[in-house]
Amino acid sequence: MARKVLTLAEIRDGSLRNVSFEAIAAAKTIADGGEVVAALVGESVQSYADELIYRGADRVVVVENEKLKNYTPDGFGQALMAVVDAEKPEGIVFGHTALGKDLSPKIATKLNSGLISDVISVEQTGGNFVFTRPIYSGKAFEKKIATDGLIFVTVRPNNIPALERDESRTGNVSSLSVDIKDLRTIVKEIVRKTAEGVDLSEAKVIVAGGRGVKSAEGFEPLKELANVLGGAVGASRGACDAGYCDYSLQIGQTGKVVTPDLYIACGISGAIQHLAGMSNSKVIVAINKDPEANIFKVADYGIVGDLFEVVPLLTEEFKKLKV
Numbered sequence: 001m002a003r004k005v006l007t008l009a010e011i012r013d014g015s016l017r018n019v020s021f022e023a024i025a026a027a028k029t030i031a032d033g034g035e036v037v038a039a040l041v042g043e044s045v046q047s048y049a050d051e052l053i054y055r056g057a058d059r060v061v062v063v064e065n066e067k068l069k070n071y072t073p074d075g076f077g078q079a080l081m082a083v084v085d086a087e088k089p090e091g092i093v094f095g096h097t098a099l100g101k102d103l104s105p106k107i108a109t110k111l112n113s114g115l116i117s118d119v120i121s122v123e124q125t126g127g128n129f130v131f132t133r134p135i136y137s138g139k140a141f142e143k144k145i146a147t148d149g150l151i152f153v154t155v156r157p158n159n160i161p162a163l164e165r166d167e168s169r170t171g172n173v174s175s176l177s178v179d180i181k182d183l184r185t186i187v188k189e190i191v192r193k194t195a196e197g198v199d200l201s202e203a204k205v206i207v208a209g210g211r212g213v214k215s216a217e218g219f220e221p222l223k224e225l226a227n228v229l230g231g232a233v234g235a236s237r238g239a240c241d242a243g244y245c246d247y248s249l250q251i252g253q254t255g256k257v258v259t260p261d262l263y264i265a266c267g268i269s270g271a272i273q274h275l276a277g278m279s280n281s282k283v284i285v286a287i288n289k290d291p292e293a294n295i296f297k298v299a300d301y302g303i304v305g306d307l308f309e310v311v312p313l314l315t316e317e318f319k320k321l322k323v
């Protein structure tokens, strides 16, 4: 059954986040031949609309307002509800990002609808869309169908492949004027704690360090390897607790959940709480001095050795491949 599906585009540091395109791809499947409408919300965001069309949206609705310069659940909630009222979608797809996790329950509550969150795949079987999502920190998978009229899902970054970019795609871009009522909270300042670079939750390559890295300086060889591979640096809670890096880099049950194409774990023992955040990575490489370390049980490739010898060697070899 063809249906209209709405997605929310996310912008960070002046670029559309890749998960916006993955949401469009998921929406295309759910639309089942129907229309995919992307909502673009912010202070001055119209210029991003064409890119959403190239990535598969049939139409873009732009809501611009100075009160939407920074994300607030209040402001974006009002904007999104106005788009939903105008478009009356039968499906909604957000990214399972910090923003999507915050906003989707609010919108679902207002619409009195269900919500299937953290979806990693969508399949159509027997007239139903079946959504797979990890549960119990990735130790099991649950398959769900939406029994409401509205199918509302959030998709985990890096799992549903985005469509090929195609500049020949065309689509209508319209503006919706929304009177954003006074916000109960406003963002006064954003203080960045980590260096700019590849976003951990969307990175295709992650080089992560644990307590075995031994100091903040010990992260330098990992940063070099990540740079050569165009990836991001992550960490175990052990490394964060020891003060070697910021908690924003923490991966695991109480940190970020990541699914890169390549995860290189350096000096990480592989505690269950760490595995909860990275065991769904496509290829896992573990470097550890201890051949019995638990991380080797989930690794596709294991290197038993001192990370301070192995990591620089890998960096040198990858540099040669790039030349």
Ligand code: FAD
Binding pocket: 209, 210, 211, 212, 213, 235, 236, 237, 238, 239, 250, 251, 252, 253, 254, 255, 256, 266, 267, 268, 269, 270, 271, 272, 273, 274, 277, 287, 288, 289, 290, 293, 305, 306, 307, 308
């Ligand atoms: P360790 O367990 O100390 O391992 C260090 C490893 O480095 C060892 O295997 C050692 O052999 C190796 N090593 C040492 N030197 C070298 C060297 N030179 N070269 C190569 N290898 C070397 N942890 C998380 O990561 N993320 C979470 O989200 C998280 N949430 C938690 C939530 C709860 C409720 C609890 C109780 C714990 C949580 N933890 C989490 C902590 C988790 O249980 C572990 O304590 C933590 O992951 C250990 O970090 P680590 O592997 O870096 O350190």
